[in-house]
Amino acid sequence: MTLLSFEDVEIWYVGRGTSPTKAVSGISLDVRPGELVAIVGESGSGKSTLILSAIGLLPRSSRVEGRILLFGNDVAGWSPNKFARYRGSYVGFVPQDPGVSLNPVKQIGKQLEDALSNRTGKNRLLPFSVSAQRHTLKSQALKFLELAGLADPGRIYAKYPHELSGGMKQRVLIAIALSGEPKLLIADEPTSALDVTVQKQILDHLDRLRTELGIGILLVTHDLGVALERADRVVVMRGGAVVEDGRSAELLHHAADPYTRRLLDSAPGLHTGGLTPRPIRLGPLAAHTTADRPGIRSSAQYAIDVKGVSKTFHAAHSSTEPVVAAADVSFRVATGTTHSLVGESGAGKSTIARIVAGLRTPDAGEVTLLGNTGSWSRRELSRRLQFVYQNPYSSLNPRLSVADLITEPLRVHRKEVDRTQRRAIAEELLDGVRLDRKYAARRAGELSGGQAQRVAIARALALSPEIVILDEAVSALDVSVQSEILQLLVDLQAAYSLTYLFITHDLGVVRLIADTVTVMRHGTVVESGPTAQILDDPMDEYTRRLVDSVPGSHLFL
Structure with missing residues (x-):
């Protein structure tokens, strides 16, 4: 059949x-x-x-x-x-995005009951009295929440979507899809x-x-x-x-x-080694990066040195428990290398990244950047350190052309660079991220996800930074586009002596790009060290579980 x-x-x-x-x-x-x-x-x-x-x-x-x-x-x-x-x-249907598919103002149990009530022929099986119908609907809803793998269906039943993790919300969608049997x-x-x-x-x-x-x-x-x-x-x-x-x-x-x-x-999980840099043709951008500002490139052994950093977030309402986002976190990133922060959602990775970037102040501990502890001005720090986010469309102004997007930092920080020079630098940066110069006149909305991320990377390079923080910068991309961006990052690092702090939840990606890795869970460091050592011989059970979860990693065993 x-x-x-x-x-x-x-x-x-x-x-x-x-x-x-x-x-x-x-x-x-x-x-x-x-x-x-x-x-x-x-x-x-x-x-x-x-x-x-x-x-x-x-x-x-x-x-x-x-x-x-x-x-x-x-x-x-x-x-x-x-x-x-x-x-x-x-036929049951499980859509991609639970954040869009679930009603944000209705409890999970009620949404499942609505689905049960709407199934063809199901209403005829319900008892006649309203109270009996409600009892039967609730018992059925709890049954399907349990069938979808939710450990505490009674608690989930009373929650709203925003109170659940992404995995829990996806299981709720599976429960709704299964409710019609x-x-x-x-x-x-x-x-x-x-x-x-x-x-x-x-x-x-x-x-x-x-x-x-x-x-x-x-x-x-x-x-x-x-x-x-x-x-x-x-x-x-x-x-x-x-x-x-x-x-x-x-x-x-x-x-x-x-x-x-x-x-x-x-596919990251089908690889066992890192990426090898490919040469990039260096034009005027190479001079713009180093020679026109002698001495700006740091000689520090470690570009990033995080020592005992802690951060706790306190809610506005005293009845809500404080959230410990980071607790005594320490790691070092050697200059010109890639260090990856790895962990599930809520591990504290992005909080640490924002503290390193000066966007948040730690409760305890200190961060040393390029041999300097906490004395950079906001303006100088933004010249030396740049951020690339997960969703390029949210960080690119849709009203500006690609050329203007890339050179916007130059207009803010280097007013001596005129429009003609900025255009030349934009085109050279497009060459650097291997995007055709014809895209200079386009808007962000006219670009694919991979093209938009290349523009975001080019924009981050416009001020010749020494450190680039990439927060889940490839996780939303198709695997082939993801592979191209990862290779591009490796190539750019070799060409321009960049130091990367690379945040991800995917250890398959880490193996491809990172020299060293710190595994985090619930705001604490689980283990840290060279990538090959951590991935091939993890000491902690949590790290072993992350390695075991990489899609395709068992196919050649």
Whole structure:
């Protein structure tokens, strides 16, 4: 029996006054009971469009050709009302972002009860009296919260979404998807924004559900390491078409398509060594970086020296417990190297980064930068240290051109540089981050995620800093784009003698880029040392769990 079949499906988006755009081209694939099929591809490959077509969630501007068989019924031409009878009761859907998918002003239990009440045919099973209905709905809601792997369903039932971690919220979405007791579960990037340990827990739980309940799962992901480790079959999409389709073991060892091989090369968990710097063509930027300001480059052995730093946050209401974000944290970063702070959400990594950058004041301890303890002015510190954030769009002014974005720090700090010189420096920086100079006239909204992050890095380099702090700077990117940015950072470091403080939750990425690493948990240092030593022979159980959670890390064992 086949739960879902796509037979030569093509999907078009039809705009007003424009030619139709083909988003999916000639796709055929099946999902059977107890089987996990993964669709892999980068942003824009058409994978989300394909799965939304199976549950009637495509926009009205779309046109579907071919056959989509859901439990043997061709649903390609179904109305929204007809789809609504199948969604939930036969097909469960787990969306990517729980922060957007859950109602922020309604308790978790009530949201699950609403889902139960809306399932076709479920209301007929409820008792007649209102009080009995409420009791039955609550007991069912608690059952599905427990089924989704939440350890204390009674407590979760009464919480609001903002009171839960990302992993808990994702499990709530799984509970809602399971509440109709579906035979097919479709999950669209359900773990892409989660810590690797939480990601592993979610994927382990999905595995148990399909084993114990016989549910078929269609998993959409951009991470080929996740797909190969979890799926029975992997379908690789690019540009709306399937470029490869096969059993996981076959694709791992005998991938035929160059694009699949590139995805394999980009997956952090499939690598065992670091990246090697490639030469960057140095033009006027090299002189701008060093020669025009002799003596500015520090000769300190350690660019960053953190000693016994602690920080506690106190809530405005005395009834709320203080949060210890950092407790006696110490580490050193040798000049010209990369040091990574690793840990799950809430470990204190970003707090330490902001203290190093002078954006927060520690309660205790001290930070020495480039041999200087606490005497830099705010202006001088911003010249020597720059920050690159996780989401480039939130840090780039959408009204400015790329050239103006990159050189904005120069306008603030180096007023002697005129507009012509700034344009030349912007173009040289675009060369440095390997982005075509034609992008100088574009706005941030016209760039892909990877292009925008390159612009953010170029902007950080405009003042010739010696230290760059990168806070989850690649975690939101497709793995192939992530790989390109990581290689770029290694190349730039070698060319311009940069020191990086690299914050991440992914030890697979750490292995690629970091010389040394500090593992943090609940504001404290778990262990610290050379990357190879920490990852290959971790001393602490928590570190071993982080290493064990890297997607794809067990495929070659």
